Amino acid sequence: MAALEYIKPTDSIEAYNILKNNPGAKVIAGGTDLMVMMRNESIKPECIVDIKGIEATHILRFDENGLYIGASCTANEVMNFGPVKEYYPGLYDALKGLATYQVRNRATVVGNLCNASPAADTAPVLLAMGAYLDIQGPAVWQKPLLEFFTGVKKNSLSQGEFVQGLTVPRPEPGEKSIYYKKGRIKGADLSIVGVAGVFSRKGKLRIGLGSVYTTPVLVVADDLLDKDDLKDRLVERVLNSINPITDTRASREYRIDMTRYYTFKVAEDLMREASI
Amino acid sequence: MKDIILKVNGRKYNLRIDESMTLLKVLREELELTGTKEGCGEGECGACTVLMDGKAVNSCLVLACEAEGHDITTIEGLADGELLSDIQEAFIEHQAFQCGFCTPGMIMTIKGFLDENPNPTEDEIEEAIAGNLCRCTGYKPIVAAVKDLVERRGNDGYNR
Ligand code: FES
Ligand code: FES
Numbered sequence: 001m002a003a004l005e006y007i008k009p010t011d012s013i014e015a016y017n018i019l020k021n022n023p024g025a026k027v028i029a030g031g032t033d034l035m036v037m038m039r040n041e042s043i044k045p046e047c048i049v050d051i052k053g054i055e056a057t058h059i060l061r062f063d064e065n066g067l068y069i070g071a072s073c074t075a076n077e078v079m080n081f082g083p084v085k086e087y088y089p090g091l092y093d094a095l096k097g098l099a100t101y102q103v104r105n106r107a108t109v110v111g112n113l114c115n116a117s118p119a120a121d122t123a124p125v126l127l128a129m130g131a132y133l134d135i136q137g138p139a140v141w142q143k144p145l146l147e148f149f150t151g152v153k154k155n156s157l158s159q160g161e162f163v164q165g166l167t168v169p170r171p172e173p174g175e176k177s178i179y180y181k182k183g184r185i186k187g188a189d190l191s192i193v194g195v196a197g198v199f200s201r202k203g204k205l206r207i208g209l210g211s212v213y214t215t216p217v218l219v220v221a222d223d224l225l226d227k228d229d230l231k232d233r234l235v236e237r238v239l240n241s242i243n244p245i246t247d248t249r250a251s252r253e254y255r256i257d258m259t260r261y262y263t264f265k266v267a268e269d270l271m272r273e274a275s276i
Numbered sequence: 277m278k279d280i281i282l283k284v285n286g287r288k289y290n291l292r293i294d295e296s297m298t299l300l301k302v303l304r305e306e307l308e309l310t311g312t313k314e315g316c317g318e319g320e321c322g323a324c325t326v327l328m329d330g331k332a333v334n335s336c337l338v339l340a341c342e343a344e345g346h347d348i349t350t351i352e353g354l355a356d357g358e359l360l361s362d363i364q365e366a367f368i369e370h371q372a373f374q375c376g377f378c379t380p381g382m383i384m385t386i387k388g389f390l391d392e393n394p395n396p397t398e399d400e401i402e403e404a405i406a407g408n409l410c411r412c413t414g415y416k417p418i419v420a421a422v423k424d425l426v427e428r429r430g431n432d433g434y435n436r
Contacts, residue, residue, distance in 0.1 A: 003294075003296070004295040005295060006339065006341040028342070031337055031338065031339065031342065032337050035298070035318075035319070035336070035338075036318045036319060040318075048339065050341070050342060052342070076331075099319075099407070100319075100406050100407025101405075101406065102319075102325055102332045103319055103334065105331045105332055106334070
């Protein structure tokens with residue numbers, strides 16, 4: 001590794017200014033992806049800006065607006081936060097399957113999104129839940145997660161900007177959520193496909209998909225809820241929204257088959273749960 | 277280069293390090309704490325696991341600079357002189373290692389995990405050590421050691 005500068009600002013604006021004035025700077029929160037990329041030299045930052053010194057990035061809170069997850073909150077912290085299992089079970093499922101126990105003690109939810117991997121475990125479910133990001137620029141502004149992913153490992157942040165936290169809206173009464181991840185093995189692995197669903201009788205049916213397109217995908221199917229052949233139509237809509245590739249984990253065909261299977265399963269399980 | 281103070285196994289060390297150094301590298305090369313192993317260097321094998329404020333983390337994925345201000349515990353910090361910790365004793369009794377390369381990381385993961393969840397199911401134990409690869413034991417004696425330990429701690433409240 002070449003010479004590197006390490007800076008730990010305590011203030012968001014200060015962090016923004018450092019990042020803005022150093023094009024070779026990278027943000028570190030959990031660092032579980034960044035450190036690997038630095039080691040294999042796929043990135044060579046000149047400066048590392050550690051945002052864990054900023055108090056606001058540690059906020060983890062559940063109130064009438066929903067769940068707020070600061071950028072420094074780790075996967076295990078979020079998973080073990082009581083309201084998550086109760087109100088956001090799909091997010092709980094996604095966090096449970098994310099990497100390994102030790103990695104989850106470092107990896108952050110916001111970092112998982114910022115890396116913008118098509119396989120990011122938390123992205124499908126957070127898309128389906130309608131999450132939005134607090135972005136620190138010259139001032140803080142909000143952006144729907146849906147508009148954040150722009151390509152494989154690409155996000156829409158401008159020079160200097162970083163995500164300070166995200167809000168997951170409070171679920172409607174009776175709303176259900178779920179996430180299924182298909183990996184190669186039972187243990188820690190990247191997903192072959194990931195399918196999340198959010199459903200409420202009041203007229204919401206959202207499917208989030210991972211590893212089947214250049215970005216995580218959201219399919220809105222609220223209009224299908226009163227249809228008799230809902231599940232078939234839903235699967236059709238989902239399959240029309242994806243374009244998976246063949247890679248070392250699985251073939252395109254297998255991904256399509258698994259997406260079909262898990263979309264059906266997600267729809268079935270959500271409706272069964274909602275009718276209990 | 278940067279001056280940092282690292283707190284490891286209760287001691288505060290004054291260090292001048294290259295900012296790109298990982299915690300793993302500083303532990304092994306600057307502090308001669310070679311109990312912590314490097315297997316993969318990229319978060320896959322768990323051989324480098326240490327505790328940071330009581331939580332198990334891969335020290336190959338942490339910059340030494342990031343570790344400043346936190347309490348680090350390595351395998352060297354578990355025993356009290358000649359007196360081994362109960363996890364180490366359980367590993368010996370169950371022969372939960374062969375070559376021993378994965379053992380320090382395995383034990384640190386288990387230490388962090390049991391401090392958080394003192395009464396885990398077998399599934400939970402297996403899930404917790406899924407990030408610690410062992411090429412020798414087949415994991416069975418390791419899980420048996422942890423189960424036995426949990427039971428014993430429950431019986432006499434023995435925990436050191
Ligand atoms: S050396 Fe850190 S996980 Fe393998
Ligand atoms: S005892 Fe040899 S790798 Fe685990």
